[in-house]
Amino acid sequence: MPVIQVDKCTGCKTCITYCSVDAIDFIAESKKCAINPATCTECYVCLRMKVCKQDAIVEGPLEGFFKQFQHVISDPVENHGVTGVTGRGTEEAKTNDVSGRVKKGEVGFCIDMGRPGVGVYMRDAEKVAMACASAGLIIAPQEESPIGALMPDRTTGRLDPGCLDYRLLSVIIEGKCRIENLSRVLVALKEVEGRIDTVFSLGLILRTDEEGHTDALDCLAGLGIDYPHRGKVNVGLGRPLATD
Numbered sequence: 001m002p003v004i005q006v007d008k009c010t011g012c013k014t015c016i017t018y019c020s021v022d023a024i025d026f027i028a029e030s031k032k033c034a035i036n037p038a039t040c041t042e043c044y045v046c047l048r049m050k051v052c053k054q055d056a057i058v059e060g061p062l063e064g065f066f067k068q069f070q071h072v073i074s075d076p077v078e079n080h081g082v083t084g085v086t087g088r089g090t091e092e093a094k095t096n097d098v099s100g101r102v103k104k105g106e107v108g109f110c111i112d113m114g115r116p117g118v119g120v121y122m123r124d125a126e127k128v129a130m131a132c133a134s135a136g137l138i139i140a141p142q143e144e145s146p147i148g149a150l151m152p153d154r155t156t157g158r159l160d161p162g163c164l165d166y167r168l169l170s171v172i173i174e175g176k177c178r179i180e181n182l183s184r185v186l187v188a189l190k191e192v193e194g195r196i197d198t199v200f201s202l203g204l205i206l207r208t209d210e211e212g213h214t215d216a217l218d219c220l221a222g223l224g225i226d227y228p229h230r231g232k233v234n235v236g237l238g239r240p241l242a243t244d
Contacts, residue, residue: 001040001060001067002047004033008056018051020116021169041119041169042071066150066163073146074169080146089146090172093205097234101144107182107216108205109137111189114170114198122150122171123164124196128189129157129173135188136181145174176205183219190223204228 004015004024011031016024023040026033033056035046046057062068072078073088080089092110093102102108111128114120125147133139133156142148150159177185182204189202208214212233220227 001037001042001062002035002044002057003060004035004052005056005058006030006032008054009033009052010054010056012053014053015046015051015057018046018049020045021119021167038165039119039167041074041167042067043074043076043116043169044071048075048077066160066166069146069150069163070166070168073171082142082149083144083146088170088172090144090174092172092174093203093232093234095234096205097236101140102176102205102207104207105179106176106207107179108176109174109185110203110205111173111200112170112203113173113200114168116169118198119167119169120171120198121165121167122159124198125168125171125173126157126159126164127196128192128200129159131157131188131192132173132175132185133157135184136177137175137185138177139173139175145172147171147173179216182216183223186219186223186225190225 009032011026011033013026013033015033016026020043021039021041023036024033025036042062047059051057062071072080076087079086083089085091093108096102096108109132111132113125113128129139139151139154139157140148141154148154150163151157152160206214206216217227
C-alpha cells in the first residue's frame with residue numbers, strides 16, 4: 001500500500017484532492033496526512049501521478065494474494081497475469097466476434113461494480129454474484145474474468161471470505177445464461193441493488209439478426225427497465241464465429 005512518510009509530509013493536503021476514493025486523511029494532532037488502509041483501493045494514482053512535491057508518498061509492500069489482486073484490478077495500467085488484459089483484466093463484449101463466448105440462444109452479462117469516487121467492497125460484489133448465480137447466471141471462469149479466481153465454487157457466486165473487506169476501485173462480474181433465464185437474472189439484480197453500498201452498471205451481450213434486432217429485450221418493459229439506446233457493436237471482422 002502507498003505510505004506517506006511522516007518526516008517528509010508538510011501537511012499541505014495536496015494529495016487529498018487527488019485521491020479518487022477519499023482514502024487520504026489529514027490528522028489534526030500531527031498536522032500530517034495519512035493513507036487509510038481500510039479505504040485505500042491500491043489504485044496507485046498518488047504514486048503514478050507523483051502528486052506529492054515532497055516525495056513523501058512511497059510504495060509499500062503488497063503482502064498476500066488478495067492485496068496484489070486489489071492493486072492489479074484497481075490500477076488501469078497493470079496487466080492481469082491470467083487473462084493478459086490490462087486494468088480490470090477483462091475484455092467484456094469487445095472481442096466476442098473473435099472469442100465467440102456468447103453463442104446463439106445466450107445472453108452475456110457484464111456487471112460493472114464501483115467507480116472512481118465510489119469504489120466497491122468485495123462483500124458487495126459477493127452479494128451481487130450470489131444473487132445472479134442463484135437466478136441462473138453461469139459466472140465466467142478466471143481465464144475470462146479475474147473475479148472468478150476468488151470463487152471456490154463459481155456455481156454459488158460466493159467469494160473467498162478472506163477478500164470480503166478489501167475495497168477496489170471497480171470490479172466486473174461476468175457470466176452468461178440462456179435467453180429464457182434473462183428475466184430471472186434481471187429480477188435478481190433489481191432485488192440485490194437495495195442491499196449494496198455502491199453502484200453498478202449492467203451491460204448485456206446479445207446476438208442479433210442481420211437487421212440488428214433481437215427479441216430478447218422485449219422482457220424489459222415488464223420489469224420496469226428502460227430499453228437501452230446505447231451499445232457496442234461487433235460487426236464480425238474477426239475469424240468466423242461458431243454457429244452453435
